[in-house]
Amino acid sequence: MTAAPEQIDVLDEAREQVLERGVGLSEAQVLKVLELPDDRIPELLALAHEVRERWCGPEVEVEGIVSLKTGGCPEDCHFCSQSGQFPSPVRSAWLDIPGLVRAARQTRETGATEFCIVAAVRGPDKRLLSQVRDGIKAIREDGNDIQIACSLGMLTQEQVDELVAMGVHRYNHNLETARSHFPNVVTTHSWEERWDTLKMIRDAGMEVCCGGIIGMGESLAQRAEFAVQLAELEPDEVPLNFLIPNPGTPYENYPVVEGTEALRTVGAFRLALPRTILRFAGGRELTFGDLGAKQGMLGGINAIIVGNYLTNLGRPAQQDLDMLEELSMPIKALSQTL
């Protein structure tokens, strides 16, 4: 009789594979991590933190975001209160250039190095691109040297080239969820269309920011699938959001992701993406509260959005800056690369 093969513990594997060699976990391994019992979460987070420090360093990248064009989006992303297809209370609004300049200034004053200009659109039209161009020019004329990112939906090659010429250094375009789950979340465009935009961004030399939202009805296997699909993209940054069930959206009655589940996800994504900027983004206030945010920062996260989000509010920026100081985590300075 042959002895059963000895089961190797996934965190032992991760220690050798991810921490020592910098090789992200496979889909099957990420799934094992996502299935770890609650009592192993501290061990997971400690390892994820070590991985983050080894492969990314101790610094935390701080970012602010603002909505340039809110609401009235023709797409049907089921999580989004800005879709014009659902009876959400969010009304259309445009931020004017002085408002954009003020928002960038507020963000820079927190010590942030990144400012992301976001619009709720399928893709930018001439008017929006013109507003972005004028906005960036005005931010620079204000003496603000913050790095500017954009998130304006799907792009053509010509639009990618225009953004590069404007000096946009990073572009956010989230895949949102696993490829296998995407058709349940969005029906007005495909995961592949988003992938095509991301490829153009990469090829044009802009940094790629691509993440998604946890808690949209995906299975743990799909969560693992998503982590590995992101790793295949090799993004510079992955923003990790947790679903905010917003009124009027198809997901308004979905439960908020539990803190322990969210922490397991943070750790698992870090072990799948050892070298990537992993950013705490929307939903952490509901999912984690104050204590969980600290645990996340000590569990693989190395970037945060401070202040408010696009249509939802965040913690006051100072509260997060105080947290980083308490954790002795230095804020990344401008012009450094993680």
Added chain:
Amino acid sequence: MTPVMTYCSFCGKDTADGDHAFCRQRLSVIDPPRYCSQCARRMVVQVTPDGWAARCSRHGEITSGR
């Protein structure tokens, strides 16, 4: 004179009608007001990194007081 708060700023329903504990919790943590508390009209809301401004076409603008 302080305006009369008749409608819930989160759900837009009459504050005297039903339980608005969930609405209050959302407003205290992650949501700016979406409905005018005086007339329940949906407001145009602009969120910025350090605050928000909400404008009712009838009753004007309120802000987070940044």
